[in-house]
Amino acid sequence: MAAQEIQIKREPMEEAELDNRIIELCSEIPKGITDAVIQNDMPQFSPQERVMAINRLLSTNKVCLLKSGSQLIYKLKDPDVGNKTKGGDTQEQIMYQIIEDAGNKGIWIRDIRTKSNLPMTAVNKLVKSLESKKVIKAVKSVSASKKKVYMLASLEPDRSVTGGAWYSDQDFESEFVEVLNQQCFNYLEQRVKLARESNSEPMTQRNASFASSSDVWKFITELGISKVSLAVEDIETILDTLIYDGKVEKSIVAGGGAADGESQVKLYRAITPVIINTGLMRSPCGVCPVFRECHEAGIVSPSTCLYMKDWLDA
Amino acid sequence: MSLEQIKLCSFILREHFGEVAEKIVNYLLRKGSTSLKPLTTECGFTLDKVKRCLAALIQHGIVTFSQHKAGFVEYFASVDNVLSYLFFPQYINCAKTLFGDESELIIEELLHQGQLTMSGTINRVTQRLAQAESSQDVYGVRDKFVDLIKTQFVKQCPLLTPDSKARSPAFAEDTENPEQAFTVPQVDLAGLVKRKRKISDDENEDHARKKRKLENSAAEKCGDEGIYWTINHARFQQYLRDQAIVTAVSRKVDVRAGEIIACFLRISEMKTASESISTNAITYNEIFQSLPKEMGITRQILDQYLRIIVEDASDFLQKTGDSGGGMFAINFQRAFKHLCQAHVQSVIGEKYGSKCLRVYRLLAMKGHLEQKQIEEMAMIPAKEAKEMLYSLFDEQLVTIKEVPKTPDHAPSRTFYLFGIQLNQVARMLLQKTTKAMLNVCLRRAHETQQHRRLLEKQQRMEAIIASMENLEEEQKTEIEEMVTPAEKAQLSKIKKMTHKLEQCESQLCDTMFVMEMYIKYAHMK
Ligand code: SF4
Numbered sequence: 001m002a003a004q005e006i007q008i009k010r011e012p013m014e015e016a017e018l019d020n021r022i023i024e025l026c027s028e029i030p031k032g033i034t035d036a037v038i039q040n041d042m043p044q045f046s047p048q049e050r051v052m053a054i055n056r057l058l059s060t061n062k063v064c065l066l067k068s069g070s071q072l073i074y075k076l077k078d079p080d081v082g083n084k085t086k087g088g089d090t091q092e093q094i095m096y097q098i099i100e101d102a103g104n105k106g107i108w109i110r111d112i113r114t115k116s117n118l119p120m121t122a123v124n125k126l127v128k129s130l131e132s133k134k135v136i137k138a139v140k141s142v143s144a145s146k147k148k149v150y151m152l153a154s155l156e157p158d159r160s161v162t163g164g165a166w167y168s169d170q171d172f173e174s175e176f177v178e179v180l181n182q183q184c185f186n187y188l189e190q191r192v193k194l195a196r197e198s199n200s201e202p203m204t205q206r207n208a209s210f211a212s213s214s215d216v217w218k219f220i221t222e223l224g225i226s227k228v229s230l231a232v233e234d235i236e237t238i239l240d241t242l243i244y245d246g247k248v249e250k251s252i253v254a255g256g257g258a259a260d261g262e263s264q265v266k267l268y269r270a271i272t273p274v275i276i277n278t279g280l281m282r283s284p285c286g287v288c289p290v291f292r293e294c295h296e297a298g299i300v301s302p303s304t305c306l307y308m309k310d311w312l313d314a
Numbered sequence: 315m316s317l318e319q320i321k322l323c324s325f326i327l328r329e330h331f332g333e334v335a336e337k338i339v340n341y342l343l344r345k346g347s348t349s350l351k352p353l354t355t356e357c358g359f360t361l362d363k364v365k366r367c368l369a370a371l372i373q374h375g376i377v378t379f380s381q382h383k384a385g386f387v388e389y390f391a392s393v394d395n396v397l398s399y400l401f402f403p404q405y406i407n408c409a410k411t412l413f414g415d416e417s418e419l420i421i422e423e424l425l426h427q428g429q430l431t432m433s434g435t436i437n438r439v440t441q442r443l444a445q446a447e448s449s450q451d452v453y454g455v456r457d458k459f460v461d462l463i464k465t466q467f468v469k470q471c472p473l474l475t476p477d478s479k480a481r482s483p484a485f486a487e488d489t490e491n492p493e494q495a496f497t498v499p500q501v502d503l504a505g506l507v508k509r510k511r512k513i514s515d516d517e518n519e520d521h522a523r524k525k526r527k528l529e530n531s532a533a534e535k536c537g538d539e540g541i542y543w544t545i546n547h548a549r550f551q552q553y554l555r556d557q558a559i560v561t562a563v564s565r566k567v568d569v570r571a572g573e574i575i576a577c578f579l580r581i582s583e584m585k586t587a588s589e590s591i592s593t594n595a596i597t598y599n600e601i602f603q604s605l606p607k608e609m610g611i612t613r614q615i616l617d618q619y620l621r622i623i624v625e626d627a628s629d630f631l632q633k634t635g636d637s638g639g640g641m642f643a644i645n646f647q648r649a650f651k652h653l654c655q656a657h658v659q660s661v662i663g664e665k666y667g668s669k670c671l672r673v674y675r676l677l678a679m680k681g682h683l684e685q686k687q688i689e690e691m692a693m694i695p696a697k698e699a700k701e702m703l704y705s706l707f708d709e710q711l712v713t714i715k716e717v718p719k720t721p722d723h724a725p726s727r728t729f730y731l732f733g734i735q736l737n738q739v740a741r742m743l744l745q746k747t748t749k750a751m752l753n754v755c756l757r758r759a760h761e762t763q764q765h766r767r768l769l770e771k772q773q774r775m776e777a778i779i780a781s782m783e784n785l786e787e788e789q790k791t792e793i794e795e796m797v798t799p800a801e802k803a804q805l806s807k808i809k810k811m812t813h814k815l816e817q818c819e820s821q822l823c824d825t826m827f828v829m830e831m832y833i834k835y836a837h838m839k
Pocket of ligand 1: 300
């Protein structure tokens with residue numbers, strides 16, 4: 001009898017030890033642990049005891065069970081999950097967990113389904129209910145219109161989802177981009193002009209015509225044309241478009257701004273194109289919509305052409 | 315040889331040599347080569363006409379001939395030589411800027427006549443100068459001619475070899491001594507001088523008589539009979555090529571940089587074989603020494619300029635070594651690739667807008683890209699980007715490459731990469747430019763045709779005024795009033811139009827030149 005009592009008394013202690021150790025393991029490895037991890041750590045417990053411990057922890061909402069590939073993994077549960085999804089059932093909690101894991105990049109509803117292994121209808125319902133409780137929110141992704149991703153309501157969506165400064169309401173603000181493109185160019189062009197006027201030696205002139213991306217950034221910020229705050233990298237993207245336009249060239253120099261801890265400085269400079277305009281485009285035929293159909297003695301012909309006439313009379 | 319080129323050739327021939335020549339050359343181009351017989355039968359002209367026409371064409375280097383193995387004489391025509399007529403205004407201009415008015419006239423005469431002896435040219439030019447009341451004398455003109463020979467803008471035609479057995483005359487190709495073409499012959503100009511004096515003696519003699527007299531005296535021996543001179547197209551083309559680079563550098567960097575490059579090209583000319591991709595390397599010191607002193611460029615400034623041009627993205631000048639203060643070379647292949655791109659981009663920018671240009675340049679810079687990447691880098695909304703890419707594709711300005719992920723080529727599992735084949739684009743653009751050139755030429759011909767009577771009237775009037783020297787002011791106005799004010803307005807309008815068309819032709823010519831140069835150099839190894 002006494003021996004039995006002792007056994008009974010020891011059991012809760014061991015159970016508590018097992019429980020605590022599992023929680024400890026979970027917090028050490030936030031990605032979650034598998035059964036094998038527990039077994040390695042505490043070989044003294046039988047599989048049955050481990051199952052019981054996990055069940056205890058699951059029922060008290062301390063850990064949760066997720067499926068990763070073919071394996072089951074255990075993960076520590078947020079202490080406040082219980083509060084946020086109060087009144088929700090375990091399924092809702094799983095849902096929350098999955099969405100939380102996705103971070104500020106969000107997760108697509110179909111991915112939630114595969115991760116949770118619940119039927120689509122259930123997933124839809126659960127997500128709706130979480131959304132109505134304002135625990136999570138849906139954000140339209142710019143990468144694919146109509147594709148919504150879910151994330152916790154408290155999070156600020158990632159750039160890759162919103163598209164950064166260039167998007168408002170998932171719409172690409174191409175006008176805004178063009179305005180910035182123009183302004184950056186104006187600034188650089190002004191710079192070249194000033195350098196030219198200085199009449200100094202060619203190399204000095206050339207160096208003076210370069211502006212760093214942070215110079216341009218400062219100019220744009222002071223101009224106050226942007227409602228959203230732009231980072232230097234945003235301006236660099238815009239400057240890149242100017243390079244593709246063939247209006248600006250870039251040169252990277254080492255060192256320079258050691259104060260900002262940057263090892264390279266990106267310098268930009270407005271350039272003049274090598275030719276003014278090609279001959280073809282200065283003749284009416286260059287932009288003629290019926291160029292292919294035009295033949296001497298045809299319906300459209302050079303001698304009778306009205307485009308030519310307008311051009312000659314102009 | 316594209317259809318557009320042949321059509322343009324036909325037009326040029328019709329303008330300069332008439333319809334017989336047009337037909338004959340067309341036939342030759344179609345057949346490659348023929349003997350004399352089919353030219354008469356197929357083209358439907360009399361033997362005499364064909365012969366005379368061929369003689370003129372041979373004189374102008376458009377048609378060449380050789381003896382076939384079977385014994386008959388074959389004739390060939392060259393498209394390029396016909397198309398070079400488009401460049402004549404540029405040639406003349408070049409001679410004028412380089413060597414002055416007399417040289418301009420010399421080149422004009424040679425272009426007009428195809429081939430001339432040196433004394434013959436000098437004779438013609440002095441006559442024209444005398445009419446223009448220029449003070450230049452025979453020896454002055456001779457010096458200019460010698461300059462042109464020395465700078466190789468004018469070359470000697472191959473001499474005839476006396477070979478009585480051959481059925482066609484053969485030329486001595488002096489392959490061993492290419493310098494032969496540029497040796498100055500001994501010319502005795504005493505006869506010409508005498509003549510000149512005679513002209514000035516009897517100033518009042520009327521034109522017709524003066525002319526006859528000159529023609530007679532042209533028979534006087536000058537010692538260079540049989541030695542004919544003609545334009546050296548290759549040299550002029552080379553000059554235009556250099557000019558294109560100089561202009562580009564002047565625009566891109568500044569005028570002084572352009573002058574340095576011009577100077578560079580002048581030195582390199584003597585050291586470089588004419589048909590090579592790039593110039594031989596030239597040292598910094600050599601460049602410095604040959605800079606004209608009045609430019610006032612110090613060593614330090616030159617060094618800076620050279621660095622700037624080398625570092626420039628336009629790829630015109632390369633540093634090839636460090637000896638002698640640095641060695642530099644111009645790579646024509648790269649330079650013309652850049653210029654060609656610039657022309658293509660100009661077309662795209664003008665025709666499809668700046669955003670399309672951005673897409674195109676992005677592709678040119680990065681190679682192959684997916685639509686998605688293009689949108690992101692160029693910062694253009696997906697829909698717009700798609701439209702642009704497809705219109706560029708439609709015009710064959712960009713290419714699409716399929717890279718299937720799976721062997722079934724299913725569109726959903728395939729990458730579509732957009733890219734640029736500059737070679738193709740340049741060819742296409744060259745064709746378009748050729749066609750535009752033809753159109754503009756045709757229009758000009760049409761306008762002149764339309765107003766022919768009026769133009770003739772004006773010419774008559776001017777001839778009258780010119781022929782009657784020491785005319786009273788009154789009489790002059792009287793004659794001028796033959797042309798009514800309305801007609802005058804019309805005339806000035808025609809003049810404006812022709813000028814505009816001619817200017818356009820010259821610009822088209824520039825584009826054609828760059829494209830041709832690019833294509834030519836792109837094929838060189
Ligand atoms: S001639 Fe007139 S119709 Fe013909 S291609 Fe030129 S602009 Fe067009």
